[in-house]
Amino acid sequence: MQAFTRLDAKAAPLPQANIDTDQIIPAQFLKTVEREGLGRGLFFAMRFDAQGNERPDFVLNRPEYKGAGVLVAGDNFGCGSSREHAPWALMDFGIRCVISTSFADIFYNNCFQNGLLPVVLKADEVQALMEEAKGGNHVASIDLEAQTVVAPSGRTFTFEIDAQRKAKMLQGLDAIGETLRAAPDIDVYEMRQALAKPWLEEA
Amino acid sequence: MRPMPGKTLYDKIWDAHFVADQDGESIFYIDLHLIHEVTTPQAFAGLRAAKRPVRRPDRTLAVADHNVPTEGQGLGVAAVSDDEARLQLQTLERNVKDYGIEFFPMGDVRNGIVHVVGPEQGRTQPGMTIVCGDSHTSTHGAFGALAQGIGTSEVEHVLATQTLRQKKSKNFRVTIDGEPIPGVGAKDYALAVIGAIGTAGGTGSVIEYAGSAVRALSMEGRMTLCNLTIEAGARAGLVAPDETTFEYLKGRPAAPKGGAWEMALPYWKTFFSDDDAVWDRELHIDASKIAPLVTWGTSPEDVVAVDGVVPSPEAFESPDKRAAVTKALAYMGLEPGQPIADAKVDVVFIGSCTNSRIEDLRAAAKIAEGRQVAAGVRAMVVPGSGLVREQAEDEGLDQIFLAAGFEWREPGCSMCLGMNPDKAPPGQRVASTSNRNFEGRQGPGARTHLMSPVMAAAAAIAGHIADVRAFL
Numbered sequence: 001m002q003a004f005t006r007l008d009a010k011a012a013p014l015p016q017a018n019i020d021t022d023q024i025i026p027a028q029f030l031k032t033v034e035r036e037g038l039g040r041g042l043f044f045a046m047r048f049d050a051q052g053n054e055r056p057d058f059v060l061n062r063p064e065y066k067g068a069g070v071l072v073a074g075d076n077f078g079c080g081s082s083r084e085h086a087p088w089a090l091m092d093f094g095i096r097c098v099i100s101t102s103f104a105d106i107f108y109n110n111c112f113q114n115g116l117l118p119v120v121l122k123a124d125e126v127q128a129l130m131e132e133a134k135g136g137n138h139v140a141s142i143d144l145e146a147q148t149v150v151a152p153s154g155r156t157f158t159f160e161i162d163a164q165r166k167a168k169m170l171q172g173l174d175a176i177g178e179t180l181r182a183a184p185d186i187d188v189y190e191m192r193q194a195l196a197k198p199w200l201e202e203a
Numbered sequence: 204m205r206p207m208p209g210k211t212l213y214d215k216i217w218d219a220h221f222v223a224d225q226d227g228e229s230i231f232y233i234d235l236h237l238i239h240e241v242t243t244p245q246a247f248a249g250l251r252a253a254k255r256p257v258r259r260p261d262r263t264l265a266v267a268d269h270n271v272p273t274e275g276q277g278l279g280v281a282a283v284s285d286d287e288a289r290l291q292l293q294t295l296e297r298n299v300k301d302y303g304i305e306f307f308p309m310g311d312v313r314n315g316i317v318h319v320v321g322p323e324q325g326r327t328q329p330g331m332t333i334v335c336g337d338s339h340t341s342t343h344g345a346f347g348a349l350a351q352g353i354g355t356s357e358v359e360h361v362l363a364t365q366t367l368r369q370k371k372s373k374n375f376r377v378t379i380d381g382e383p384i385p386g387v388g389a390k391d392y393a394l395a396v397i398g399a400i401g402t403a404g405g406t407g408s409v410i411e412y413a414g415s416a417v418r419a420l421s422m423e424g425r426m427t428l429c430n431l432t433i434e435a436g437a438r439a440g441l442v443a444p445d446e447t448t449f450e451y452l453k454g455r456p457a458a459p460k461g462g463a464w465e466m467a468l469p470y471w472k473t474f475f476s477d478d479d480a481v482w483d484r485e486l487h488i489d490a491s492k493i494a495p496l497v498t499w500g501t502s503p504e505d506v507v508a509v510d511g512v513v514p515s516p517e518a519f520e521s522p523d524k525r526a527a528v529t530k531a532l533a534y535m536g537l538e539p540g541q542p543i544a545d546a547k548v549d550v551v552f553i554g555s556c557t558n559s560r561i562e563d564l565r566a567a568a569k570i571a572e573g574r575q576v577a578a579g580v581r582a583m584v585v586p587g588s589g590l591v592r593e594q595a596e597d598e599g600l601d602q603i604f605l606a607a608g609f610e611w612r613e614p615g616c617s618m619c620l621g622m623n624p625d626k627a628p629p630g631q632r633v634a635s636t637s638n639r640n641f642e643g644r645q646g647p648g649a650r651t652h653l654m655s656p657v658m659a660a661a662a663a664i665a666g667h668i669a670d671v672r673a674f675l
Contacts, residue, residue, distance in 0.1 A: 015523075016526070016530075018403075018502055020502075020641045022639065022644050023641065023643070026643055027622040027644075030241050030622060031290075031291050033245065034245070050629065075403065076406070079402050079403065080338065082336055082340075082352035082353060083354070084336075084356060087354075104436060105407065105437075106354065113356030113357065162370070164227045167226070175360055176360050178225065178368075179360065179366060181225070182222065185222050185230070186258075186365065189232055190232075
């Protein structure tokens with residue numbers, strides 16, 4: 001996983017609630033066997049018209065938001081499927097942080113496997129950031145260690161984040177490597193279960 | 204000494220699978236890992252790169268479902284005309300071979316949608332922990348198993364360690380009591396719940412379904428209910444196992460036999476919520492008050508009774524929701540105040556992990572029998588597995604559907620998601636038994652209305668969204 005410590009990047013507003021994973025990356029892009037390259041399908045139906053031309057009014061197509069690294073979105077971002085292609089697509093496109101009032105569970109969890117930082121702020125804070133992001137000077141600074149988002153105006157918001165998730169993301173730790181440190185515990189658990197539930201061993 | 208409060212079914216499954224605490228996170232054991240072609244290639248690539256083995260290939264089962272065409276499956280992957288899809292299926296074949304994982308390939312009668320196959324084979328059992336790289340893994344909660352969708356990184360984690368790292372969710376009980384009116388069933392209950400709490404209502408929770416109307420459901424009905432739990436934002440749904448569960452399991456290929464069955468049964472019976480268990484949240488629903496439901500918008504929470512009207516954006520309090528409704532109505536091609544039953548349909552899809560089991564097909568066939576699909580409507584029935592298809596054919600359901608003008612197709616995820624050749628064209632309206640009505644879900648520009656199998660069959664006959672009560 002890519003570590004996340006600090007990010008200073010353009011923030012793009014996407015003031016829409018319930019942006020589902022089918023909108024983030026539609027199913028036709030899930031046929032890949034790679035993690036890379038999914039940025040081309042990000043927000044596909046919002047970014048392109050039926051002829052494949054860029055929709056000039058879509059926020060990420062507008063020149064002032066080119067290279068945006070932060071997305072400020074409406075409630076319940078990432079609802080729907082378990083596809084990790086959604087965070088992969090956002091990352092591949094250059095987005096490293098999504099700010100919203102709430103995230104769907106599986107998407108939220110998937111973000112932490114990839115170094116994409118999901119930041120939960122209060123509704124009025126998201127609204128304030130959204131407004132600022134609509135303006136011209138829209139670089140936001142996100143500091144994971146300090147758990148702060150500094151808006152373009154300099155206004156600072158703090159956010160809550162699970163301590164373990166934060167620690168792992170700061171270091172970019174490999175979760176599998178961490179869990180394998182507990183391999184002896186897994187061995188013991190399996191031996192006990194084999195005795196207690198022998199029918200599962202016969203399957 | 205203060206007595207310990209009772210435990211919920213979720214608490215009990217969690218405790219039974221706890222392996223260790225590490226840095227404040229719990230590592231808990233996974234009994235069954237179901238895999239499919241779409242969310243695993245990158246996980247196996249990761250394993251290979253790190254030279255890690257699959258810890259328990261015997262606890263892993265693979266199927267091909269999302270990408271597969273629903274015809275010509277006897278040809279195997281050669282039936283797949285899309286190069287990327289074919290490569291993904293071939294990659295799965297290679298991975299299961301390299302790592303010694305049981306696999307039901309395309310064309311094998313046991314193959315089908317992963318959430319139909321697991322229960323059908325008896326692999327899904329009470330008290331288990333089950334994961335799959337698919338959000339509708341919640342389906343398996345119908346057996347009193349803690350079943351959750353995971354992303355590809357976690358698929359790799361489970362392959363390598365047979366465990367997951369997680370924090371506990373909240374306990375949310377949904378009690379559905381009362382006698383439903385004819386034509387109403389599990390799909391309507393689920394839509395009623397999602398309509399009541401919204402698509403984020405269950406976020407951070409595991410939902411247990413209780414109450415007399417849930418007890419009265421068959422296993423297949425319970426699977427439909429648990430399947431749609433993720434659409435209410437909860438990763439897992441649960442129904443405590445009972446005689447209905449055990450009866451369903453008995454004799455299935457992977458269910459315990461003889462003495463093993465006698466050992467498993469008392470263990471399974473320990474998985475229920477104690478009377479004094481503490482719930483973080485509760486919701487009560489009266490089944491007798493539920494009419495056959497359909498969705499009108501582009502979120503599963505956009506629910507209306509079939510005899511109701513399309514809502515107006517002004518009816519919603521929050522400005523965000525008003526904007527979302529305006530956008531949804533434009534996408535769906537609907538006007539506020541229009542009776543939903545006026546909406547003409549172009550396509551009818553009966554299938555998906557939500558509603559493609561034998562009882563779904565029997566119920567739909569009963570509506571279709573002796574009637575004709577309306578002119579200009581494409582209606583398709585896609586059984587959930589090869590075995591469901593075979594059973595339906597033994598019962599003559601295929602003949603009923605074919606005589607009525609439905610297509611009778613081969614198993615797979617099909618038109619539930621636009622990943623295989625079964626897509627609805629832009630602008631077309633689909634009466635669908637699937638689980639998501641998101642923009643573009645069934646094909647770019649396609650307009651989805653979610654409903655039960657009997658309602659979908661009624662829509663096929665009427666040519667528009669129709670009240671199944673007129674067809675009973």
